[in-house]
Amino acid sequence: DPKRAWWKESSVYQIYPASFKDSNGDGLGDIPGITSKLDYIKALGVDIVWTCPIYKSPQVDMGYDISDYRDIHAPYGTLKDVDKLIEGCHSRGMKFLMDLVVNHTSDQHKWFMEAKKGKDNPYRDFYIWKKPKINDDGSKSPPNNWGSVWGGSAWEYDEASDEYYLHIFAPEQPDLNWENPKVRDEVHDIVRFWLDKGVDGFRMDVINFISKVPGLPDAPITRPDVEFQPGDKYFACGPRLHEYLQAIGKILKEYNAFSVGEMPCVDDPKEILKAVGFGRGELNMIFHFEIVDMDIGDRGKFSPREWQMSTLKSIVNEWQTFMIDNDGWNALYLENHDQSRTVSRWGSDLPEFRVVSAKMFATFMALQSGTVFVYQGQELGMVNVPLSRDISEYRDLETLQAWDDMMKRYPDDKELHRITKQEIQKKSRDNARTPMQWSKEKYAGFSAAKPWQKENESYVDINAESQVGIHGSVFEYWASILRLRKSHKDIFIYGAFEMVDMQNDNVLAYTRTFGEEKVLVVANFRKESLTWTLPKEISLQKEKVLTSSYGGINIMDGELSLKPFEAFACFVD
Ligand code: TEU
Numbered sequence: 001d002p003k004r005a006w007w008k009e010s011s012v013y014q015i016y017p018a019s020f021k022d023s024n025g026d027g028l029g030d031i032p033g034i035t036s037k038l039d040y041i042k043a044l045g046v047d048i049v050w051t052c053p054i055y056k057s058p059q060v061d062m063g064y065d066i067s068d069y070r071d072i073h074a075p076y077g078t079l080k081d082v083d084k085l086i087e088g089c090h091s092r093g094m095k096f097l098m099d100l101v102v103n104h105t106s107d108q109h110k111w112f113m114e115a116k117k118g119k120d121n122p123y124r125d126f127y128i129w130k131k132p133k134i135n136d137d138g139s140k141s142p143p144n145n146w147g148s149v150w151g152g153s154a155w156e157y158d159e160a161s162d163e164y165y166l167h168i169f170a171p172e173q174p175d176l177n178w179e180n181p182k183v184r185d186e187v188h189d190i191v192r193f194w195l196d197k198g199v200d201g202f203r204m205d206v207i208n209f210i211s212k213v214p215g216l217p218d219a220p221i222t223r224p225d226v227e228f229q230p231g232d233k234y235f236a237c238g239p240r241l242h243e244y245l246q247a248i249g250k251i252l253k254e255y256n257a258f259s260v261g262e263m264p265c266v267d268d269p270k271e272i273l274k275a276v277g278f279g280r281g282e283l284n285m286i287f288h289f290e291i292v293d294m295d296i297g298d299r300g301k302f303s304p305r306e307w308q309m310s311t312l313k314s315i316v317n318e319w320q321t322f323m324i325d326n327d328g329w330n331a332l333y334l335e336n337h338d339q340s341r342t343v344s345r346w347g348s349d350l351p352e353f354r355v356v357s358a359k360m361f362a363t364f365m366a367l368q369s370g371t372v373f374v375y376q377g378q379e380l381g382m383v384n385v386p387l388s389r390d391i392s393e394y395r396d397l398e399t400l401q402a403w404d405d406m407m408k409r410y411p412d413d414k415e416l417h418r419i420t421k422q423e424i425q426k427k428s429r430d431n432a433r434t435p436m437q438w439s440k441e442k443y444a445g446f447s448a449a450k451p452w453q454k455e456n457e458s459y460v461d462i463n464a465e466s467q468v469g470i471h472g473s474v475f476e477y478w479a480s481i482l483r484l485r486k487s488h489k490d491i492f493i494y495g496a497f498e499m500v501d502m503q504n505d506n507v508l509a510y511t512r513t514f515g516e517e518k519v520l521v522v523a524n525f526r527k528e529s530l531t532w533t534l535p536k537e538i539s540l541q542k543e544k545v546l547t548s549s550y551g552g553i554n555i556m557d558g559e560l561s562l563k564p565f566e567a568f569a570c571f572v573d
Contacts, residue, residue: 001494007201007258007284008329009493010047011372011482012097016337017054017076018062019435020376022447029435029446031077031085038088043468044379044475045482048258049089050097050203052337054082058108060172061397062337062433063099064205065106069190086198095200097258102187103209104173111186112174119161125180128166130216132157145218146235147228150401154231166216168209168235170397178210178244191251201258204283207245208263208275211238225299232265242274245282253281260331260371261286269322278327285331285371290315292339295427302402302423307346309505309525316508320369320497330370334361335378340431344384347565348527354381354462356565357527358474359549363567364508364523366481369497374478376436380467381474383458384431387422395453399428439465477549484546484569490514500535507532507562511572519546521569524562532560544571 021033031054041049053063056071063073072079089096105112114123132140142155143164148171155164156171166175176183191202212235219229245261252259263286266272275282294311297303323330334342343349347357358381366372391403403420410416425431430453437459438445444459467473485492495512500520507530509522520538524530534540540555548568554561 003278003327004494005284008371009486009489010095010258011045011366011374011485012048012050012260013041013044013046014336014373014375015049015051016376016433017051018452019433019446021436021438022449022451025448026075027447027449028075028452030075031072031081035081035085035088038085038092038094040464040468042092042094043479044374045479045486046094046374048095048097048200050373051099053099053101055101058106058172060106060170064101065104065108065170065173066101067106067108068110070193083197090198095258096198097201097203097260098194098199099205100191100202100207101205102176102190103206104167104169104175107172107174115165116158116160119163125177126183127174128177128212128216129158129161129163130155130166131163144216144231145229146216146231147223147226150398151226151405153228168206168231175212176210178240179214184244184247188247188251191248195251195255195257199257200255201252202260204259204261206264207261207283208237208241208266208271208286209235210244211240213238223299230265236263236265237268237271241271242280242282245275246280249281249283259283259285260373263287264289272322273326273328276323276328278329285329287331287333287336288319290319291334295345300402301398301427302406302420304419304423309508313499313502313508316368316510317499317502320499320510324369324497330368331373332365332368332370333373333375334365335375335432336373337375337432338429339375340427340429341382341384342378343381344431345426347525349383350527351461353527353564354383355472355474356549356563357381359477360523360525360565360567362474362478362481363521363547363549363569366478366485367492367512367519367521367569368510369493369495369512372482372485375432377432379475379478380437380462380464382434382437382462383456384425385428385434385454385456387425389425389454391421391424393454394424394428394430396429396433399424399430435459437463439463472551477547480547488519488546491517491519495519500538501532504532506530511538518572519569520572521567522560522562523567524565527564529561529563532562534558534560539573541571541573546570 018029020029021037022029023033054076055066056068057063057066057073086096111123111126114121115127130143142153146154148154149169157164167173219231261283294307295305297305342361343354343357434456435444435446435451440460444455467475491512491514495514498511500509506526512519546569553568
């Protein structure tokens with residue numbers, strides 16, 4: 001079947017280099033540290049390793065601000081260390097992905113340093129500059145009303161030239177001007193540079209932001225509570241996106257390389273299919289944000305919202321059927337370096353439920369149609385930092401910026417402070433960035449020195465040493481699920497998908513079907529025991545359970561008894 005592909009059958013393990021493993025005792029993870037843990041990653045059963053940015057960078061946004069695309073952040077190691085890492089992956093039959101961050105650079109990149117020198121510098125047009133808006137009283141304002149993702153205006157004033165430059169993220173992350181063919185040529189060279197070095201593909205950071213609507217019009221007011229407005233209507237999926245993606249796709253094709261694009265703020269199915277439709281020559285798959293945004297309130301990331309089972313079900317149902325029906329492909333993820341820990345956020349991290357809820361989410365997510373992404377620590381059921389963690393112990397730019405803004409605007413609103421602190425504990429990116437928990441040794445076995453970011457106190461109970469090779473552990477459960485995808489490829493990779501009992505508010509269930517074979521996947525999302533009546537047309541082949549979080553299932557006369565967070569997959573007639 002020509003629609004089969006190695007990247008559909010693969011699973012990916014995502015590494016946060018600063019927090020994975022420190023090999024030289026400076027408290028910061030590094031590349032030799034990653035290489036030293038490749039057997040661990042292999043034991044999980046993934047096929048691909050992806051590291052967040054390891055390039056030279058002033059680290060304003062943890063490496064998502066690159067100052068040299070052909071060099072490595074020195075505290076992480078050298079280009080030689082990367083060669084060894086790639087070799088280590090390849091010799092174990094795994095592939096290696098780099099993070100490609102080309103919507104913006106660091107303001108310390110040579111291109112931007114040149115561009116700042118003046119309007120006639122040859123690098124000026126590598127970035128997006130505009131004249132100020134002159135107000136009635138003669139004062140100057142940013143060229144439009146867009147807000148930066150981290151708060152404040154998306155424009156930074158440059159005194160010397162009396163112009164502003166655009167930064168959708170931090171002022172130290174100026175947006176590249178993709179309309180300039182020289183920028184595109186440079187990016188293509190960078191892509192080739194890494195592919196020639198042996199890298200097997202890329203995760204592309206906010207890749208749907210690279211084409212903006214010409215003229216950069218003012219955004220509609222959708223956040224009346226703040227001065228500057230989300231401009232994504234004009235900077236996400238702009239008119240030339242697919243032209244740009246096809247040009248990169250051509251290079252990737254030459255190397256048979258892997259690609260996953262991060263695409264926030266996209267809901268137009270036509271746009272998505274253009275990007276990931278089989279044979280379009282753009283991307284293999286994209287990360288969408290619909291699930292991880294379910295609990296984000298109207299006033300930004302750290303405002304509360306109760307997520308609804310019905311919402312989750314319709315998101316899953318839509319993406320699954322949409323991709324299968326249209327020859328697209330899903331990227332399946334619940335965690336990454338920008339998201340908090342699944343069990344704490346969507347399940348339960350109480351001692352009695354942590355393991356079963358981690359297994360439930362593994363079952364629910366990884367038996368869907370798509371390529372599975374596991375984020376470091378997810379395979380151990382790692383949890384969020386405790387609420388007792390002081391704001392001063394957070395390191396993440398987004399979190400600190402949001403806290404500062406709130407303190408400035410509402411210095412006396414104690415109730416707001418309390419709620420925001422709570423939401424930070426729930427959703428801050430730092431929940432994913434605490435050191436990887438290797439053992440119960442000091443500093444979680446991550447480093448011999450005090451880590452750059454405080455370890456999560458839970459490491460004493462939750463760590464790799466106590467899980468690898470241990471029957472019943474979250475790690476071994478994840479490994480078994482990834483094996484299941486491989487041993488039942490037809491059904492789990494290429495099978496059809498159908499939701500079951502869509503209206504049920506507690507149980508999420510679906511079937512995967514290939515030819516004559518059908519598997520039912522069931523997940524109890526609640527910490528209560530409950531019974532679930534199987535739809536009449538489904539009858540379980542009880543002797544053919546493929547995986548089960550409690551080891552065995554309990555059914556009588558079509559009534560399933562489900563324990564807290566119980567999940568299983570079983571063949572049905
Ligand atoms: O994130 C893109 C993005 O849209 C973020 O605003 C994301 O939604 C946010 O972190 C959620 O809390 C990517 C990277 O994954 C992120 O780490 C970078 O900070 C960002 O791009 C800028 O490069």
